[in-house]
Amino acid sequence: MKKAIKTIHSAVYAPIDDLITYRAIPTRSIDYLDPFLFLNHHGPQVYGPNNRGLPFGPHPHRGFETLTYVIKGDIAHQDSSGGESVITEGGVQWMTAGSGLIHSEVSSEAFKKNGGEEEVLQLWMNLSAKHKMVKPNYVGLSKEEITHIAVADGKGFVDLISGTWGEHKGPIDSLSELTMTSIRLTANAKLEIPIPSGNEVFFYVVKGNLNVNGTAAEMHQLVQFEKEDGDITVETTTDTYILFGYGKPFNEPMVAQGPFVMNSDEEITQAYQDYRTGKMGSWN
Template structure:
């Protein structure tokens, strides 16, 4: 019996000035554990006349996780943070009751050609934490737990797994893992993971149950404890998952909540520009009057 419950391909989505590959939400799988949104950005080549400029926009009810493979982004938010993220580091912003942030090419790079490549992720907050105060944490790449097992290099980007814990201050039981290998290697996860789990193939491919799967696919497992596969040489995969919430989550534009009324309130508030401001920013993204 196959342990693969669902195969989600990347689908092109427009985020303003370029296309991304969207993995979640998917019509047959709205969430994966507490993960509610996963975008694969790039790789995109930006000339010195092109910039990554995501104007100030709001969030409620979630945490954002930005993880880059290439390039650099300057994060600014209404809490007062201005932090540049580079490859291998983690930007973790918890919106809680409401926050505004922008993401742009840093000023010192705006006259050079750039490559941008990475993952942008939203993690829904537990119901009892949806209205907490907003916060922001930057974790340097050297702070993330890494280890080697056979031919696999592991990195725990967020959460808890394999008896280790990432310093990223998550709010529920979850994990995000990076696995890299130079030679083909069988991987059996067994009791190391919990809840729901998805495997995203960034590079290379995997074989499982006499089937081959290539890049830009997210595989959802039926049973975490039966999760085993063979990574092909020079492959990079990511494991996302954790314990699912009991309550449904609603999503509209950049807003996530267990309450539709709270989302409607946030929409009205953003249209009235009653969210907190980012120092030095005057532009903003208007509410698009459409569902995500």
Template sequence: MNQNRSVARLLYAEEIDMGGMPLRQPLPTGQVEQHDPFLLLHHHTTTVLQSDYLYKLGVDPHPHRGFSPVTFVYQGGVHHRDSRENDSVVYAGGTQWMNAGRGIVHSERPPLEMQEQGGVQEIVQVWVNTPKALKMEQPAYFALQAEDTPTTTENEGRVQIAVVAGNYKAITGPVSTPGPVMALRLTLQAGGQCAIPIPADHNAMLYLLDGQVMLEGYGLVDALNLALLNQDGETCTITAHQDTRLLFLSGKPLDEPLAMHGPFVMNNQTEVMQAMRDYQMGKMGMLFE
């Protein structure tokens, strides 16, 4: 019988203000810098009002280097544009995965129709670190819609699992990641149960957008909590006590030095300073909206 992983930490998603944008952040905290290779998790929900200032809402053009900002869209949509001429809208149930590599400039905004008509936008963004050997590779962008995400149902239809990246049982996610990562989007009805197999060399964590679940060997976990799992088992068995939306992530830890400054994630401060200079000199490209 596979042993269930124990819970190392339970982190509540406190509300913070990021440049006037309220969002919830369970990772990082003052005590937990990362859950290698996962650096950050933001959960943001906003009501988009009809606007006369189209494409002024959302996040303005900004640079990244050295990691993958990943956006899981739960309601509404996200319009991504970048300095590599990628231009796409991902809607609810879809995922944007951008390997920033050596550098890219992008913006993230509600789609045009949401700005014209209004609506609710809900996203979870996760930052996934890139191995040192691949940080200066060319950037890559993946726009994965809900209908293109392989999905399976279990437990008589009470559990739905969408595989974004990595391997879940016999299903392989479409997104190519710089390091070994598994990303699953779960929707569980009350009473639904599933056992998620976890690669032995991966760190793993799960975030509840809403609802409540029982983690076997631990106990109840409520909405807006991030559970960091220990590397002491092969499985995570989840039973929903309420209807729950849940994001499950695992990845092989990099075990490398970490130097972060704003949108740059490198291995030392010299590399961070070089990233800042390269951005200022236009080496990451330009994005004009």
């Protein structure tokens, strides 16, 4: 049985400074897909030599996790819990904000000097109430540290980051037991994706043209599926890149304000107070 498609949502153009950005969620047509909260698609764009790079200087977070895909270019990450790395093309960053930290996501000094192509995806993934205040953690993975699985009769790869795909296990242990991947397919490929019962699916087309369970989708579109169980069939007409994952909904109250995502207004107020009083760390 094929999983029914509810709606296909188009990302909205929402540039940040001089950075080309499309926001896939939230938009006027969709708030969030429990437990997936937010997705920004930055680029692709080309920076010239001696550029300012990415504009994401120090800022706080609490109550959720971020998964950042570096498709082109690089990101230099630093945070107040001690996490630090430069991730380049094909790598990912998984940050658990938990009880709170301050971090920055900027371009490396080499990229700012030399320029180049940049394309980045950042997905916010909610944490359940029991995990909201866990200790912050950061993991940066190079392309070589991700599990790559050949699929579609050799016409593609699943880049497994967390969870399982068949007998394979991803390198990240998700607190929320999320399965997170990117899927790269060439033209005229067909991929069958079984979805375990009771999961919410996240399916965003980064590039390409394809049919999903018989419905056409293209770059900058988020495919929302109905709650009923079923599998997914992808058939491509061009080279395609998909951000794909799934997980069990929390079905909990959710209050998001600025950089914090909690379960109540009171917890949001406390988050701002804790940030102002230095309880999320300091930035040197």
